[in-house]
Amino acid sequence: MIGIQPVDKIRAAEREFAEANPDVNLMLRAADQVAELAERMVPSGTILVVVGPGNNGGDGLFAARKLVRDGRRQVMVWPVAGTAHPQGVVAARQVGIRFLNDLEVGRLLPDIALVIDGITGIGGRTGLPENVHWFAEMCDVLKIPVLAIDIPSGLAAEDHHRPAHVLAATRTITFAAPKLCHLAQPAASACGDVEVADIGLELPKSNLRQMQRMDVARWWPWPTPYTDKYSRGVLGIDTGSDRYPGAAVLPVTGAVYSGAGMIRFTGPDRLADLILHKLPSVTVGSGRVEAWLVGCGWSEEGAEQRFGPILESGVPLVIDADALRYLPKRLPEGSLLTPHAGELAELLGISRPEVEDDPVGKAYEAAERWETTVLLKGATQYIANPFEKRVTLAIAGPSWTAQAGSGDVLAGICGTLLAAGLPAPKAAALAASVQAMAAARKPGPFPPDVVAQAIPEVLVHLAELADQPVLAGDLTPRSIAAQ
Numbered sequence: 439m440i441g442i443q444p445v446d447k448i449r450a451a452e453r454e455f456a457e458a459n460p461d462v463n464l465m466l467r468a469a470d471q472v473a474e475l476a477e478r479m480v481p482s483g484t485i486l487v488v489v490g491p492g493n494n495g496g497d498g499l500f501a502a503r504k505l506v507r508d509g510r511r512q513v514m515v516w517p518v519a520g521t522a523h524p525q526g527v528v529a530a531r532q533v534g535i536r537f538l539n540d541l542e543v544g545r546l547l548p549d550i551a552l553v554i555d556g557i558t559g560i561g562g563r564t565g566l567p568e569n570v571h572w573f574a575e576m577c578d579v580l581k582i583p584v585l586a587i588d589i590p591s592g593l594a595a596e597d598h599h600r601p602a603h604v605l606a607a608t609r610t611i612t613f614a615a616p617k618l619c620h621l622a623q624p625a626a627s628a629c630g631d632v633e634v635a636d637i638g639l640e641l642p643k644s645n646l647r648q649m650q651r652m653d654v655a656r657w658w659p660w661p662t663p664y665t666d667k668y669s670r671g672v673l674g675i676d677t678g679s680d681r682y683p684g685a686a687v688l689p690v691t692g693a694v695y696s697g698a699g700m701i702r703f704t705g706p707d708r709l710a711d712l713i714l715h716k717l718p719s720v721t722v723g724s725g726r727v728e729a730w731l732v733g734c735g736w737s738e739e740g741a742e743q744r745f746g747p748i749l750e751s752g753v754p755l756v757i758d759a760d761a762l763r764y765l766p767k768r769l770p771e772g773s774l775l776t777p778h779a780g781e782l783a784e785l786l787g788i789s790r791p792e793v794e795d796d797p798v799g800k801a802y803e804a805a806e807r808w809e810t811t812v813l814l815k816g817a818t819q820y821i822a823n824p825f826e827k828r829v830t831l832a833i834a835g836p837s838w839t840a841q842a843g844s845g846d847v848l849a850g851i852c853g854t855l856l857a858a859g860l861p862a863p864k865a866a867a868l869a870a871s872v873q874a875m876a877a878a879r880k881p882g883p884f885p886p887d888v889v890a891q892a893i894p895e896v897l898v899h900l901a902e903l904a905d906q907p908v909l910a911g912d913l914t915p916r917s918i919a920a921q
């Protein structure tokens with residue numbers, strides 16, 4: 439898990455570091471890392487460092503000096519605000535770096551191998567200074583690689599919006615910890631590959647976090663020799679309707695391919711036949727379950743009657759789609775709500791744009807109101823955990839997943855993990871991440887049930903990461919591969 443840090447915490451850590459280490463210049467540390475990454479990105483060719491008026495520009499100027507000294511290449515600087523970090527300017531001029539004006543930049547741009555963006559970093563407000571709009575567009579048109587220092591200029595560190603004008607990066611090097619804009623869409627789409635560089639800052643634990651593959655590997659409920667179908671977790675699924683028959687098949691597919699011990703389907707009989715045709719391991723009819731999944735494709739008719747008895751069972755529920763309209767004030771302990779932005783808006787009695795404007799805040803608000811875990815779905819998936827007062831971002835996948843039925847499959851995976859006994863925040867973070875990783879293995883317009891079928895491949899890979907044996911004896915996947 440990686441902590442996502444707000445700007446005030448970064449600045450506080452920087453102050454503490456400066457007090458404790460008066461002889462260390464953090465800007466030089468940052469600049470060295472920028473220069474080193476620039477060398478890796480383009481080993482030769484002219485580099486243009488674009489600098490703004492603040493410390494982000496300072497990083498750029500010291501990186502420029504380093505690049506001139508270390509390599510025998512041409513480095514030029516464009517100070518877009520007229521003024522720039524004074525010591526940085528002196529340092530750059532000392533090594534003979536040429537400072538350009540707008541006209542010169544326009545003329546030389548086609549021959550630039552790399553642009554380093556030091557216009558704004560964590561001090562940046564949303565939006566690019568007007569006099570560089572043309573430049574951002576030209577970099578895009580000419581396909582010039584851009585290395586952003588800390589934050590691509592135009593983005594604001596704690597904001598997930600992507601404004602119309604942004605200097606989109608090929609890579610971003612940020613310091614100490616990622617910021618929300620690096621990970622949350624659509625802002626993240628302007629950051630390219632993000633590298634977090636250690637410059638020695640100590641940061642406190644954050645209540646906003648990003649899942650890592652290793653977390654999925656560690657937390658996944660791997661079966662053991664003591665496991666049987668019951669102990670792996672029996673999941674009850676009541677989903678689908680005549681209007682939405684696929685909403686019965688898809689969640690069950692998600693649940694089966696993520697390893698449910700047993701599934702009891704209690705939806706309409708006709709849909710049970712459909713499911714059995716595809717997935718004969720599913721059982722039909724009621725019985726003891728460890729968790730329920732409800733709501734996908736219920737449509738409105740009869741929804742409340744279906745929901746009532748299941749709510750009374752008291753086991754944890756995954757509550758999706760139509761069932762979200764009938765939430766009681768108190769939910770069974772350990773339950774999980776899985777709304778998309780529109781459904782969350784309806785739950786909170788606000789508009790969809792209000793949710794889209796503040797997904798972290800609104801997911802958390804619903805989690806607090808119902809005292810339960812909320813998984814807000816979308817391009818970035820947020821898991822709000824009101825018990826530990828934090829929000830976790832799931833691992834993200836390709837946008838191909840944005841299709842009807844993906845949410846149904848995701849609900850099924852959540853159900854498997856709740857039935858396995860995982861607490862809802864973990865179940866949600868794992869399910870959303872694994873679906874994204876499966877989609878990354880099938881990058882294209884594969885239907886959601888085909889993406890679900892890639893989950894076992896993802897798990898085999900993760901088992902290797904967690905060093906989980908897959909055969910009797912001591913053989914781990916790694917040792918098998920070595921045969």
Ligand SMILES: NC(=O)C1=CN([C@@H]2O[C@H](COP(=O)(O)OP(=O)(O)OC[C@H]3O[C@@H](n4cnc5c(N)ncnc54)[C@H](O)[C@@H]3O)[C@@H](O)[C@H]2O)[C@@H](O)CC1
Nearest residue numbers: 452464465468492493494558559560561562563565567588
């Ligand atoms: N805080 C830290 O830990 C460290 C910070 N460093 C660098 O310092 C940066 C932060 O420096 P600053 O606080 O000076 O902030 P920035 O350099 O990010 O930006 C501040 C300046 O840009 C202007 N500005 C902001 N948004 C604008 C916009 N949309 N249009 C036009 N002008 C805009 C502001 O008015 C201000 O003059 C970091 O991002 C990083 O690059 C590094 O030197 C290493 C240590």
Ligand SMILES: Nc1ncnc2c1ncn2[C@@H]1O[C@H](COP(=O)(O)OP(=O)(O)O)[C@@H](O)[C@H]1O
Nearest residue numbers: 778815816817836837839840842843844845846
């Ligand atoms: N831009 C996107 N990139 C990746 N995944 C997305 C994107 N938009 C939506 N998704 C995924 O698509 C699913 C949509 O869920 P939902 O709207 O409930 O679909 P349905 O109800 O049709 O199954 C979610 O699982 C979400 O993760």
